[in-house]
Amino acid sequence: MKMKYDVVVLGGGAAGMGAVLGAKENDASVLLIEREASTGGVLNQCIHTGFGLQVFKTELTGPEYHEIYKDKMGNFDALYETMVLSIDFDNNRMKAMNSNGIHDIEYGAVVLATGARERPFESLRIPGTRPAGIFTAGLAQKFVNLENHLPGHRAIIVGSGDIGMIMARRLTLEGVEIEGVYEIMPYPGGLTRNIAQCLEDFNIPLHLSTSVIKIHGKKRLEGVTVAKFENGAPLKESERFVECDTLVASVGLIPENDLVKRKIEMGSDEGIFVDDLMRTNYENVFACGNNVCIHDLVDFATVEGEMAGRNAALVAKGVKLPSRVGLLSPKEGIRVVSARYTTATEPFKIYIRVDRPMEIATVNVNGKAIKAAVNARPSEMIEVTLDPKKYNLKGKVELSAKGVKR
Amino acid sequence: MKTIEMTCIVCPIGCDLKVTLDDTGKFLSVKGNRCPKGEIYARDEVTDPKRVLTSSVKVINGKMPLASVKTDKTIPKRLIKDAMIIIKSTKVTAPVKIGDVIVENILNTEANVVATRSVKAS
Numbered sequence: 029m030k031m032k033y034d035v036v037v038l039g040g041g042a043a044g045m046g047a048v049l050g051a052k053e054n055d056a057s058v059l060l061i062e063r064e065a066s067t068g069g070v071l072n073q074c075i076h077t078g079f080g081l082q083v084f085k086t087e088l089t090g091p092e093y094h095e096i097y098k099d100k101m102g103n104f105d106a107l108y109e110t111m112v113l114s115i116d117f118d119n120n121r122m123k124a125m126n127s128n129g130i131h132d133i134e135y136g137a138v139v140l141a142t143g144a145r146e147r148p149f150e151s152l153r154i155p156g157t158r159p160a161g162i163f164t165a166g167l168a169q170k171f172v173n174l175e176n177h178l179p180g181h182r183a184i185i186v187g188s189g190d191i192g193m194i195m196a197r198r199l200t201l202e203g204v205e206i207e208g209v210y211e212i213m214p215y216p217g218g219l220t221r222n223i224a225q226c227l228e229d230f231n232i233p234l235h236l237s238t239s240v241i242k243i244h245g246k247k248r249l250e251g252v253t254v255a256k257f258e259n260g261a262p263l264k265e266s267e268r269f270v271e272c273d274t275l276v277a278s279v280g281l282i283p284e285n286d287l288v289k290r291k292i293e294m295g296s297d298e299g300i301f302v303d304d305l306m307r308t309n310y311e312n313v314f315a316c317g318n319n320v321c322i323h324d325l326v327d328f329a330t331v332e333g334e335m336a337g338r339n340a341a342l343v344a345k346g347v348k349l350p351s352r353v354g355l356l357s358p359k360e361g362i363r364v365v366s367a368r369y370t371t372a373t374e375p376f377k378i379y380i381r382v383d384r385p386m387e388i389a390t391v392n393v394n395g396k397a398i399k400a401a402v403n404a405r406p407s408e409m410i411e412v413t414l415d416p417k418k419y420n421l422k423g424k425v426e427l428s429a430k431g432v433k434r
Numbered sequence: 435m436k437t438i439e440m441t442c443i444v445c446p447i448g449c450d451l452k453v454t455l456d457d458t459g460k461f462l463s464v465k466g467n468r469c470p471k472g473e474i475y476a477r478d479e480v481t482d483p484k485r486v487l488t489s490s491v492k493v494i495n496g497k498m499p500l501a502s503v504k505t506d507k508t509i510p511k512r513l514i515k516d517a518m519i520i521i522k523s524t525k526v527t528a529p530v531k532i533g534d535v536i537v538e539n540i541l542n543t544e545a546n547v548v549a550t551r552s553v554k555a556s
Contacts, residue, residue, distance in 0.1 A: 075502035075550065076488050081445050089488055091502050091551035095532050173490060176499040201489060201518050220441040221448040225485065229511065325446055403450060 029131045033059040033105070034344035035337065036122065036135040038112055038287075041069025042093075042326045043317025044141030046333020047340065049101050051139070054341035059133065060106040061124055067106075068094035069143055070166065071326065073173045076194055082327035093326065107131070117291055117310050136344025137312040139336045140288060140300065144281040144318035149186070152279060156243030159250070165191040165278035172198060180274030184252060185209040186240055190218035190407075192278020197226035199276075206232050207270055212239040212257055215385050217278070218407055219324070240275070241267070249273050283319040295368075297321075303352050303369035304376040304414075306336035312343045321366045321379070324409045328379060332366075354421045361389070361429030363406060372422050375415035381406050386431035393419045394426050404429065435462070440479060444471045451476050484508035488550070489521045491536055496528030496553040503536050507545040516541055528555040 035051040037044045040062035051058045060067070071079070074090030081087055084096060110126035115138065122138070124131045146164040163171070163179050169191065171177040183204050185192045188211040196206045209227060214237045216223055227234050235254070241262050242253040251271045255262035283299045285292065293301045293309040299322075300308055300315040308315050314336035317329035343349060354370035356378070364381035382389050382404045389404035390397040391412055398419065401410045414421055435456055442449040447468065453476045454462045464476040478484045486508050490500040509517060517540055526536055530553040537547035 072551070075490060075504075077486050077504065078446050081447075087445060089502060089504055089550040092532060095551060173502065174498065174500065176490075176492070201487075201514075202522075219446065219448055220450075221443040221446065224441050225443045229485070408448075 029129070030134075031059065031131060032134040033057045034136040035059075035139060035340045036061065036133060036137075037139045037141055037337065039069070039141035039143055039317075039319075040064070040067035040106070041141065041143050041317065041329070042071060042097075043143065043319075043329040043333035043336075044069070044139070045094075045097055045101060046330040047139040047141050047314070047316060047337035048104050049097075050334035050337025050339075051341040051344075052101070052104060052337075054338050054345075056136070056341035056344050058104050058337075059135075060104060061110050061112055062106060062108050063111055065108050067098060073166070073169050074194075074326075075173050076198070079326050082325065083330050090326070097330070112287060115288065115291070117313060120312065135312075137314065137340035139333070139340050140285075140292070140308070140313065140315040140319055141317050141333055141336070142284045142287065142319045144322055145284045146277075147280040147282055149275070149277040149279070152186070152240075152277070154240055154243055156252075157245055158243070159245035159248050161245070161249030161273050162243075162275045162277065165189065165195045165276050168195050168276050169198070172202060178202060178204065179276070180204060180249075180272075182207060182272045183274035183276055184240075184254075184270055184272050186275060186277045187211060187279035188217040188223075188234060188236075189278035189280060190222050192276060193218050193222040193226040195276055195278070196232050197230060200230045200232065204274070206230070207272055208233045208235055210235050210238050210240060210254055212237065215405065216407065217280075220405075220408075238266075243275075244269075249275055281318065281322045283322070285319050297364070299364075301368040302366075304367050304371055304374070304378075305339045305349055306332055306367075307339065307349065311349070312340070314340045321364050323366075323379065324407075328409075354423055354425050356425050356427055359426045359428040361386070361431070362427055364409075365427060370414070370416070370421040370425065372416040375413055375417075377411055377413050379409040379411055380427065380429070381409055382429045384431075386429065388432045389429045390432055392426075392428045392430065395428070397430075400432070404431075438480070440476070442467060442472045442475050444469075444475050453480060455480060478508075483511040485511050485514065487514055487517055487521075487547075489518065491521060491547075491549075492525045493530060493553050494525055494527045495556055496530065497556050498553045501526065501530045501536075501553045502550045503547050504550050505540065505543070505545040506548045507543070509540065509543040509545050513541050513543060517543075517547075521547060528553050 034056035
């Protein structure tokens with residue numbers, strides 16, 4: 029089938045839903061293309077609370093956030109259970125496929141809101157066998173919260189990311205014994221509040237600087253060997269066998285950009301480089317949410333999505349948006365910056381991550397401190413507003429973070 | 435008097451709280467909270483800790499096998515195990531609508547267990 033829309037949004041999670049609404053509110057014709065049978069993305073399986081404080085000013089569970097936001101969106105055209113096969117960015121067309129066949133879609137602007145996938149357990153390269161019983165945290169979450177399957181009876185969690193800790197609590201409530209959470213880094217990977225409410229509440233031990241060094245079991249996982257790590261190497265004398273039939277890996281997320289690789293500019297962490305208008309290296313292609321960088325809060329993805337949708341609608345209608353004039357360049361102390369280019373027109377928010385825990389971190393623009401963050405941790409994003417009236421955001425703009433003692 | 439440190443879990447901001455107690459362990463004051471909810475949290479945490487419980491219940495004749503649920507108020511942490519026993523044995527028949535009361539006044543806590551998603555009938 030042939031179709032034509034002002035704005036086509038790829039992915040119907042929090043960011044994509046925001047983009048659909050943002051484009052609709054600016055009178056664009058919008059098509060959403062979503063791989064699953066419904067909108068919401070990972071929100072549907074995140075049945076815990078902690079969502080919506082920024083967007084709805086109230087604390088919601090993931091499914092509530094999804095349903096309330098969906099009501100706000102009203103009606104829109106969508107292709108569900110549909111995959112985009114390729115995008116021809118030079119001719120503004122894409123090919124998508126579903127059970128009705130192949131669709132040729134012409135667009136005025138595109139919003140990429142494809143989110144992230146889980147870093148696979150295999151990426152840890154742990155020696156031993158490869159039996160059944162090893163899951164990523166999000167997959168275990170889908171089984172338990174959407175499909176009513178229990179992954180096992182006695183589990184360990186590898187990695188202390190938020191989803192891993194949330195699954196430690198969830199599995200405990202469902203009767204699975206969680207032997208412990210193992211984190212190779214000397215500091216936790218997730219939010220402090222999740223250590224409190226997911227682990228400490230249920231007396232689940234968190235082992236820092238410790239990880240799995242061997243997998244045991246033929247058909248089903250029978251146990252793992254864990255060891256303390258020092259200077260990146262396991263300590264022989266600290267080795268310990270842990271009996272378990274389930275391993276849940278929570279070792280990070282990777283922006284999902286396979287479809288647009290080599291066409292859209294992105295960093296070594298596979299996040300798309302956008303400017304302060306959420307625009308990519310094509311003037312009619314926008315990106316938002318976790319395919320730009322991995323966010324702490326779903327609310328941030330929604331806000332970015334709404335902006336991307338709004339700007340996509342403007343471009344589709346022939347409005348010329350301001351050009352890029354500056355490059356945000358992360359230097360010492362900074363691991364992640366959400367936006368990489370500036371138009372230096374309006375004040376805008378960026379999110380950064382420091383590269384190590386700091387008691388107090390000063391965030392610096394071109395060496396000048398503009399914000400201090402107390403208890404800065406890599407796991408917690410710092411929100412920074414960059415105002416072109418206050419700082420020079422043209423040319424190369426260096427962002428850095430310095431640890432200051434209290 | 436003594437001071438204990440804790441992280442507020444009311445919202446994802448996660449304020450670092452310093453709670454001062456008297457010698458009998460009674461709550462005196464809290465510092466570090468950025469909103470009034472932090473004070474209530476700290477007070478509860480040193481007397482009778484409370485949590486919102488989220489889980490899911492089985493759905494009969496639904497498009498999905500489960501509907502996610504939460505307690506619409508916090509309940510005492512010590513009752514979570516008992517509340518889970520009730521939630522696990524609860525079944526509802528589709529359609530389920532977001533906000534539907536699934537278990538009323540669970541364990542006399544004055545909190546209702548409510549649906550956090552809609553599930554259509556199959």
